[in-house]
Amino acid sequence: MAKKKKNNQSNRMQWFFLVIVVPTIFALTLTLVVLTFMGVNVFDRAENYANKIPGVSSIVSTSEEKDAQRETDQLEATIEDNNAEIDQLESEINNKDATIDDLNQTIAKLESEVESALEVEESVDSEDNRATDMAQSFQEMDEEEAAPIIENMEDTLAVSLLAQIKSEERGAILGVMDPEVAARLTSLMTDTN
Template sequence: MAKLDQNKGSKLQSFFFIIVVPFIFAITVVLIILTIRGVDVFDYAGKIGNKIPGISNVVTTSNEADHARKTQQLESSLTSSQDKVAKLKQEVDGKQAEIDELNQQVEKLKSELDSANESKKEKSSTIKEVAKSFQEMDEKSAAPIIEKMDKNLAIQVLEKVPSEQRGKILGEMNPDSAASITNSLLAGNSQ
């Protein structure tokens, strides 16, 4: 029995040394020669491996690896771009809210300005009517009334009165009051 095991061992060794080792050596030499000649043996083997049904799942070609790598890079780039777009959308929304708020302020200021202009027109109209009343009055009656009025209002009224009538009214006023109003009238005209 020991002899039988030795025969099996020696047959296996013989097969290995006679067939397997020379086959591996031959394949190595062929690979070296083909590589020196410029043939991409592994790429070619991958293409052939992809055509064989069971092996195609295991073997990946360099094109497939490049494709997988590029796909992964593009997916990461897409994710990065989507993050940037989301941040920019948030900024746009914030800026739009700010613009809306500023537009509301502009509308409020416009309405205040319109209201102020309307009030100014009404005041101007009232001043014109008062000035017309003073034109029709006797200067002796008008002078004491203008002296007792607010100085700014008196100046506005006298600006609307014709200069001849204005002079007569100022002539009937207290000299200090008349001088003060005249100075203010001249200062207003020089501006």
Template sequence: MAKSGYAKQNKMKTFPKVIFAIFIPFIFLITFTMIVLTLLGFNVFEEAEKYAGHIPGVSQIVSLNQEGASSKEEEHYQEMLANKETEIENLQREADSKQDQITALEQQILQLEADLEEARSEEETGAENSKVEEMAQSFQKMDADEAAPIIENMDEDLAVQVLTLVSSEEKGEILGQMKTETAASVASRLIEE
């Protein structure tokens, strides 16, 4: 009996020794291996979850954690998507507003160009008319036999404009001194105006 009590005591003393000799180095080895694998870029915890998903009792626990995490992640992404859609709508409204401004400015530019062209043509016409008026006055001061050869050699449109501004009496005298064909053509154009 004494031996059996001594054997029991001995077994009790060896059990902690076995734990310290086997389990603590084993835990240290596992920890060291996880650290090395993590440093090498291998995610140990993800792989453990993947393999734990295939174990019958553990798979339910892992899937519940994943469902909770995925639903939170999905809510986060839905919120981000809603924010981005709002931002896109705001940017689209701003772009439409800018496009309307561009269209209005383009129409304003076209109107200003048309006004400028009209002012230029009026200015040219006014300058041309004043020159024609000056020329008509100089022809009224000339004798008909001096003015007729000059008007014959002018452009017919200009000759008609000048003679339109000359008095009827002077006009008749100048036409009488011109060649018959030229005088007939200029006279018919004067009648049309």
């Protein structure tokens, strides 16, 4: 009897499957194909109807929600790209500011060097002018008076002064000087020329 009961249950299952489930799936598939050929988007319609049902609407997401999510994702990606670009540009600005600071320091250094060179040139010019004026005075002096004075001068000043004096008078002054000092000054004069 247990076999008969078990056999009876399996027959009912087969009957239910063959009579109800298979024809229903076939009918739904046929309806879906026919509606698709008619130009009806069945899935969109089903989604719209599902969203109108209170319990089902929270489970089913609409295409608008998907589009909104996709657009949000794209905008977030754009924001991240823009932030990365902003960071890169800020880094470039900082590098260029550092370069500008370095160049400003270099400019200030070069300007101070130019000012120093101008001051040195002015002092050299004024020294040359003094040497020229003094040379004029020494040309008018007697060589015995001029020689001891020039011997006691600083070598550079003495050389520039002797360079300004005419060669005949220079020779006379050097001839009266101490031979070692005269030799040193003459050597310095030839090195500068």
